[in-house]
Amino acid sequence: MMRVTLHAARSREFPDGSIRHGYEFIAPLDTDGRIDLESWKERRRECFALRFWGDEKRLKGVIAHVAGGPRGSSWAFEWDQGGEGEEQGYRFGEHAFAVGEYVSVRELDGELLTFRVASVTPR
Numbered sequence: 001m002m003r004v005t006l007h008a009a010r011s012r013e014f015p016d017g018s019i020r021h022g023y024e025f026i027a028p029l030d031t032d033g034r035i036d037l038e039s040w041k042e043r044r045r046e047c048f049a050l051r052f053w054g055d056e057k058r059l060k061g062v063i064a065h066v067a068g069g070p071r072g073s074s075w076a077f078e079w080d081q082g083g084e085g086e087e088q089g090y091r092f093g094e095h096a097f098a099v100g101e102y103v104s105v106r107e108l109d110g111e112l113l114t115f116r117v118a119s120v121t122p123r
Contacts, residue, residue, distance in 0.1 A: 006115035033096035
């Protein structure tokens with residue numbers, strides 16, 4: 001199980017990126033740094049997620065494998081507070097989570113934002 005931290009990458013909203021805006025999640029990664037679906041099925045109760053967004057209240061939830069997406073399924077952050085909903089990782093199943101790599105997340109408002117993998121450490 002690995003702890004992955006994502007920070008907002010450079011964008012119009014964050015011209016210099018932002019370490020105050022992002023996600024942290026725990027998931028099993030394979031040797032290439034990709035989320036391991038079979039291991040996730042066995043250990044899904046350990047796969048937590050956290051959304052930190054400046055001064056806003058942190059959202060706590062899980063990383064889940066859900067129906068839909070380009071290959072019939074995708075990974076999403078499901079938030080359990082007040083029916084906040086879910087935010088989908090864009091092609092999370094294909095991306096290697098390695099420091100310095102970039103991934104995208106479709107936010108609650110539907111906007112696709114890019115994040116940089118800031119750290120990957122054993123849980």
